[in-house]
Amino acid sequence: MAPALLPSRIPIISNPQPGRELRLLSCKTLAPPPPSRAPRLLPGRRWREVRGRSPGGCRVRGELASGLDLSFEAESGTRHLQASHAAAGPVAAPAPSSAAAAAPSVAVSLLPKKRSKKTVCLFFCEETRALAERVAAESDAIELRSVNWRTFEDGFPNLFIANAQGIRGQHVAFLASFSSPRVIFEQLSVIYALPRLFIASFTVVLPFFPTGTSERMEEEGDVATAFTLARILSNIPISRGGPASLVIYDIHALQERFYFGDNVLPCFESGVPLLKNRLQQLPDSDNISIAFPDDGAWKRFHNQLQHFPTIICTKVREGDQRIVRLKEGDPSGCHVVIVDDLVQSGGTLIECQKVLAAHGAKKVSAYVTHGIFPNRSWERFQHDNGVGPENGLSFFWITDSCPLTVKEVKNRRPFEVLSLSGSIAAALQI
Known part of the structure; x- marks a missing residue:
């Protein structure tokens, strides 16, 4: 903090950080400034002329004891500070004697300035249109922009980014869905084109990384x-x-994070917080246990769910078959929720459900972030209809990371979709 004379001189702040706010805390009277430097305050007039220096961009505001409202404005990177005094009423001109109106000394404190949200122009493909609309509904700072997805007669994409000049200097994002090799090329074409339009920043949101299971070489x-x-x-x-x-x-x-090069910044988020919020809404939320279908799922998610009782299953090979068995934990009398990152055919989840039911689970539900379900394999999962876990699942929660699956399982029990829209909207502000 550095006191200074006002109104003839502005506080000289030592090392303020750009984007911070300075608030005036207290005032006291000192000797008046020299007459040549004192401003002339005319009755009934507003006085607006103070210039000073600031080592960094900041904002100063406050009320002086004399009744003058003082405000300073400066942009980050500038060294001159503009100030204005607005008199609350008629103010008499200062007397020339030393007993006349004196300039106050101001103690200044550095306080954090509230960070404003950045406006993001969000592009999307046809598959993610519904999800993009939900993301935009989560925040006023997200504006939807369109791409014309057309094809030539030979089947190759004919693409056009509408109002390309209008996104110059803007923060831009693209919501992708690599659901099949056919759509990857056309979306990559747009993803590669957007950063070349002189945008301020670029974010690709790919909720489901489709080749993630093909990371090993045996x-x-x-x-x-x-x-x-x-x-x-x-x-x-x-x-x-x-x-x-x-x-x-x-x-x-x-470990797939290390597959990415230095020219992209991967940000790995999780849908598990959505599950935790949903579990808190259940009437038997105090009787929930979490089951992992294998050691890999336990390693992946147990830190996020460690306050729940844990059950671990394991796969053992008997001849040509892989059988799921209970490795650790007691499911008896509990509502057990099986947690994994994705499901395809669903064979492992169904076997895990049968094992948990055989060991006395009261209810069995399941959660996966990515419901892939090739060849309509979701039809294998039945609702228990309140009879018992031997007959099916109470709930099967998935997210909307795979839009085609969401359309197929909509309003079909036991499926329930937890939307990533709020999480994506928050991620776009990082």
């Missing part, structure tokens, strides 16, 4: 397509604000 000749897709996304052009950000939810293996 023998020479296996192709780890997870690494291939990561390399493609790592070559997104750099925008004016720097490398692109890539938001992915519950990637299959955390």
